[in-house]
Amino acid sequence: MGIPKVSLAFLVLVLSIMFRQTVQGSRRPACHFDDLTALQGFSRSLESNIGGWNWNSSSCCSFTGITCGNSSVLKERVVRLELGNKRLTGTICDSLVGLGQLRILNLSHNSLHGILPTNLFQFWNLEVLDLSNNHFVGSLPAVIRLRSVKYLYLSKNSFSGFLGVEFCKSSSRIRYLNLADNFFGEASLYLENCTSLQYVFLNGNGLSGTFPENLFLLQHLRVLHLEQNRFTGPLSYRIGNLSNLVELDISLNDFVGSLPDVFGSLRKLESLSASSNRLIGLLPVSLVNSASLSRIDLHNNSLAGQIRVNCSAMTRVTLLRLSSNKFQGPIPASLSSCRSLISLDLARNNLGGAVPFQFKNLQSLQFLSLNNNSMSNISTALEILQHCRKLTILVLSLNFHQEEMPSNVNLQFKSLKALIIPACHLTGSLPKWLSSCKTLQLLDLSWNSLGGSIPSWIGKFKYLFYLDLSNNFFSGEIPESLTGLDNLVHTTVLLKESSEHVPLMKSTGQNGPWLGYKDMWSFPPTIDLSSNKFTGPIRPSFGNLNNLHVLRLEENSLSGTIPESISEMTNLEALDLSRNNLSGEIPSSLVHLSFLSAFNVSFNRLSGDIPSGGQFLTFPESSFEGNDALCSNILRPCQPPQIPPLVSPGKKTKIVDWNFGIGAAVGFVLTVFFCFKSGWVLRRG
Ligand SMILES: *[C@@H]1O[C@H](CO)[C@@H](O)[C@H](O)[C@H]1NC(C)=O
Numbered sequence: 036m037g038i039p040k041v042s043l044a045f046l047v048l049v050l051s052i053m054f055r056q057t058v059q060g061s062r063r064p065a066c067h068f069d070d071l072t073a074l075q076g077f078s079r080s081l082e083s084n085i086g087g088w089n090w091n092s093s094s095c096c097s098f099t100g101i102t103c104g105n106s107s108v109l110k111e112r113v114v115r116l117e118l119g120n121k122r123l124t125g126t127i128c129d130s131l132v133g134l135g136q137l138r139i140l141n142l143s144h145n146s147l148h149g150i151l152p153t154n155l156f157q158f159w160n161l162e163v164l165d166l167s168n169n170h171f172v173g174s175l176p177a178v179i180r181l182r183s184v185k186y187l188y189l190s191k192n193s194f195s196g197f198l199g200v201e202f203c204k205s206s207s208r209i210r211y212l213n214l215a216d217n218f219f220g221e222a223s224l225y226l227e228n229c230t231s232l233q234y235v236f237l238n239g240n241g242l243s244g245t246f247p248e249n250l251f252l253l254q255h256l257r258v259l260h261l262e263q264n265r266f267t268g269p270l271s272y273r274i275g276n277l278s279n280l281v282e283l284d285i286s287l288n289d290f291v292g293s294l295p296d297v298f299g300s301l302r303k304l305e306s307l308s309a310s311s312n313r314l315i316g317l318l319p320v321s322l323v324n325s326a327s328l329s330r331i332d333l334h335n336n337s338l339a340g341q342i343r344v345n346c347s348a349m350t351r352v353t354l355l356r357l358s359s360n361k362f363q364g365p366i367p368a369s370l371s372s373c374r375s376l377i378s379l380d381l382a383r384n385n386l387g388g389a390v391p392f393q394f395k396n397l398q399s400l401q402f403l404s405l406n407n408n409s410m411s412n413i414s415t416a417l418e419i420l421q422h423c424r425k426l427t428i429l430v431l432s433l434n435f436h437q438e439e440m441p442s443n444v445n446l447q448f449k450s451l452k453a454l455i456i457p458a459c460h461l462t463g464s465l466p467k468w469l470s471s472c473k474t475l476q477l478l479d480l481s482w483n484s485l486g487g488s489i490p491s492w493i494g495k496f497k498y499l500f501y502l503d504l505s506n507n508f509f510s511g512e513i514p515e516s517l518t519g520l521d522n523l524v525h526t527t528v529l530l531k532e533s534s535e536h537v538p539l540m541k542s543t544g545q546n547g548p549w550l551g552y553k554d555m556w557s558f559p560p561t562i563d564l565s566s567n568k569f570t571g572p573i574r575p576s577f578g579n580l581n582n583l584h585v586l587r588l589e590e591n592s593l594s595g596t597i598p599e600s601i602s603e604m605t606n607l608e609a610l611d612l613s614r615n616n617l618s619g620e621i622p623s624s625l626v627h628l629s630f631l632s633a634f635n636v637s638f639n640r641l642s643g644d645i646p647s648g649g650q651f652l653t654f655p656e657s658s659f660e661g662n663d664a665l666c667s668n669i670l671r672p673c674q675p676p677q678i679p680p681l682v683s684p685g686k687k688t689k690i691v692d693w694n695f696g697i698g699a700a701v702g703f704v705l706t707v708f709f710c711f712k713s714g715w716v717l718r719r720g
């Protein structure tokens with residue numbers, strides 16, 4: 036019954052394929068001879084094959100990435116060649132120019148290299164040329180005649196010489212020019228006659244000199260990126276002539292002087308970034324009254340005065356980043372009328388006083404940093420900010436000098452994921468209200484003067500993956516519940532915010548270097564309880580934390596032995612147990628921690644052999660110093676070899692036996708496991 040049906044179906048299928056091919060063969064245009072030749076030359080100069088190109092067929096219109104025209108005139112002509120992200124290697128030869136009707140050429144995101152043939156830039160009809168993200172080198176050709184080009188992408192290559200003086204004359208229709216991330220260096224930017232330009236990306240090129248004046252003539256400019264160059268000198272008032280600008284980024288240059296007061300003319304400007312320059316002076320009046328600006332990033336300059344933002348005018352502002360400047364005075368209460376504010380960064384200024392009561396109204400606020408100012412009254416700060424229902428990341432480090440951590444209040448932060456209040460010399464204890472921050476993922480209260488014991492509710496945070504309580508006066512035993520933190524026991528789940536990337540700094544010491552992280556989710560999973568007064572044992576249950584990357588317990592008074600189970604923390608990269616009162620031996624199973632790159636057990640009372648093998652071959656002597664009874668075959672032999680014991684019930688042989696037993700058992704289990712897994716013993720279903 037079944038068999039004839041199947042073969043019938045097969046027959047029908049074969050016939051239909053044959054039929055379709057005949058039909059296609061007769062209808063599909065064979066491609067134009069010039070185009071075929073051009074493509075053959077192109078393909079020969081590549082070092083890799085292009086999947087889906089079959090030279091047995093003369094119809095190149097059906098090749099991968101090729102589109103032929105659909106009008107009667109262009110029926111057999113290739114109008115698009117799109118081979119972006121196809122792992123192509125090799126060079127481009129000039130035969131491509133034979134594709135006389137080409138409109139779109141996209142070879143981006145490949146590994147093409149070499150110098151571009153000069154006549155590649157002579158395409159009469161080409162509208163889009165995308166060669167970005169390759170390894171092309173050399174100057175751009177002096178003569179470029181892309182009469183129809185509108186979009187030119189040459190970013191992320193290693194081009195050096197800039198577009199020639201004739202470029203705008205011959206390619207006057209260009210609208211979009213992306214030359215970012217090359218090596219154009221000290222080029223003269225002859226772009227003034229490209230009057231149709233709307234998008235210009237020149238960032239990341241090491242360009243020098245003053246602000247390129249001729250850009251001011253580009254009246255249609257909407258987006259201008261000049262960041263990460265070496266431009267110097269003051270900013271001109273003529274920026275105000277660019278009245279169609281929507282986005283301007285001049286950050287990471289060396290511009291000096293004040294910001295020109297021209298934002299009244301830039302009525303369409305939504306995003307302004309001028310961070311990391313040497314700008315001084317006040318915020319221009321027109322800037323703080325701009326009705327169009329939504330993102331303002333001026334961090335890392337020397338801007339001064341009070342922060343006077345007119346929120347009645349600035350109704351659109353969502354991001355205000357003024358950190359690392361010299362702003363002073365109190366934080367103005369009027370900022371709270373900027374109801375769209377999502378991200379407010381005022382870190383590293385000279386702001387003082389208390390958080391204004393009106394900040395309660397910032398109902399869109401997700402990120403707030405007041406790090407390193409002279410704020411006072413942490414009680415009112417927290418009491419007010421808890422009303423910002425969307426607040427996710429709160430950074431208050433280096434403020435509130437020697438105040439008391441508010442404890443007997445009912446604070447509740449519904450959305451808080453990161454609470455960062457180190458280096459404030461806060462007194463008191465770990466406050467109970469913290470336990471109601473159910474979504475907390477990162478808690479940093481290091482470098483304060485907090486004391487008392489750690490309550491067991493610390494283990495209840497479902498999402499916590501980074502805990503830093505180091506450099507305080509916490510005492511008592513480390514609660515067992517800490518070793519049950521969900522997010523460190525199981526796969527780490529991060530409640531990531533999609534909206535904003537907020538870069539964070541993390542101190543390595545009170546005055547020590549600060550580490551910058553792209554955002555809080557790139558912090559390594561960490562428990563840091565170092566430099567406190569903890570006593571008692573390191574619990575074997577620490578072994579449960581197999582998602583932990585960094586465990587620091589140094590400079591406490593922990594006693595007892597290092598539990599064998601530490602070797603179950605398979606992701607551990609750094610383990611510091613130095614300067615405690617630990618005794619016994621270093622479990623030899625720790626050699627199985629294959630990611631461990633920093634290990635320190637110095638200044639304890641450890642004894643026995645230092646394990647050999649694995650990562651232990653890489654740890655320096657200072658990882659083990661200050662343990663009088665610790666020995667290794669190289670550094671300090673345990674038993675002088677010249678006294679061979681007559682009987683052998685020595686400790687050492689015992690360890691070896693025991694090691695061997697474990698090793699054999701593990702080996703056996705692994706062998707059996709792999710046999711099963713590979714189907715050697717049981718065939719897989
Ligand atoms: C192309 O034709 C040659 C010889 O006619 C044949 O050996 C080859 O397999 C064909 N290639 C494809 C991809 O059809």
Ligand SMILES: *[C@@H]1O[C@H](CO)[C@@H](O)[C@H](O)[C@H]1NC(C)=O
Pocket residue numbers: 105106
């Ligand atoms: C033909 O091409 C033009 C432009 O490339 C396009 O706008 C049009 O939709 C196409 N027509 C057909 C029938 O594919």
Ligand SMILES: *[C@@H]1O[C@H](CO)[C@@H](O)[C@H](O)[C@H]1NC(C)=O
Pocket residue numbers: 118119120141142143144163165186188
């Ligand atoms: C070129 O191709 C890449 C990869 O397919 C794509 O990401 C890019 O947007 C294309 N460029 C243009 C200008 O469409």
Ligand SMILES: *[C@@H]1O[C@H](CO)[C@@H](O)[C@H](O)[C@H]1NC(C)=O
Pocket residue numbers: 200201203204225226227228
């Ligand atoms: C731009 O055009 C003007 C007027 O045609 C001309 O004088 C000038 O030399 C041109 N500049 C460049 C760089 O081509």
Ligand SMILES: *[C@@H]1O[C@H](CO)[C@@H](O)[C@H](O)[C@H]1NC(C)=O
Pocket residue numbers: 272273275276
């Ligand atoms: C350009 O700016 C200058 C000075 O700000 C002004 O006098 C001139 O009218 C502006 N030109 C245009 C076209 O906006």
Ligand SMILES: *[C@@H]1O[C@H](CO)[C@@H](O)[C@H](O)[C@H]1NC(C)=O
Pocket residue numbers: 288311312313335
């Ligand atoms: C701050 O700006 C200076 C240049 O003015 C730069 O050298 C430095 O790297 C910037 N610092 C940060 C943290 O961005």
Ligand SMILES: *[C@@H]1O[C@H](CO)[C@@H](O)[C@H](O)[C@H]1NC(C)=O
Pocket residue numbers: 324345346347348
């Ligand atoms: C603030 O902006 C409003 C609305 O644009 C305006 O009426 C008011 O005069 C501005 N206040 C100041 C001090 O500039």
Ligand SMILES: *[C@@H]1O[C@H](CO)[C@@H](O)[C@H](O)[C@H]1NC(C)=O
Pocket residue numbers: 383384407546549
């Ligand atoms: C805090 O700010 C002061 C200047 O206001 C600066 O000297 C110091 O380096 C900053 N500290 C940190 C850790 O950023």
Ligand SMILES: *[C@@H]1O[C@H](CO)[C@@H](O)[C@H](O)[C@H]1NC(C)=O
Pocket residue numbers: 412414415438
């Ligand atoms: C903080 O402010 C509150 C309310 O204004 C006040 O009662 C309290 O005394 C202040 N605390 C400190 C330490 O200044």
Ligand SMILES: *[C@@H]1O[C@H](CO)[C@@H](O)[C@H](O)[C@H]1NC(C)=O
Pocket residue numbers: 592594595616
């Ligand atoms: C270290 O532990 C031993 C007991 O194991 C105890 O006698 C000693 O006082 C402890 N030393 C310190 C400094 O805590």
Ligand SMILES: *[C@@H]1O[C@H](CO)[C@@H](O)[C@H](O)[C@H]1NC(C)=O
Pocket residue numbers: 613614634635636637638655657658
């Ligand atoms: C280990 O800790 C001791 C004491 O804190 C320190 O002196 C030593 O440099 C550290 N060694 C390593 C390798 O971290």
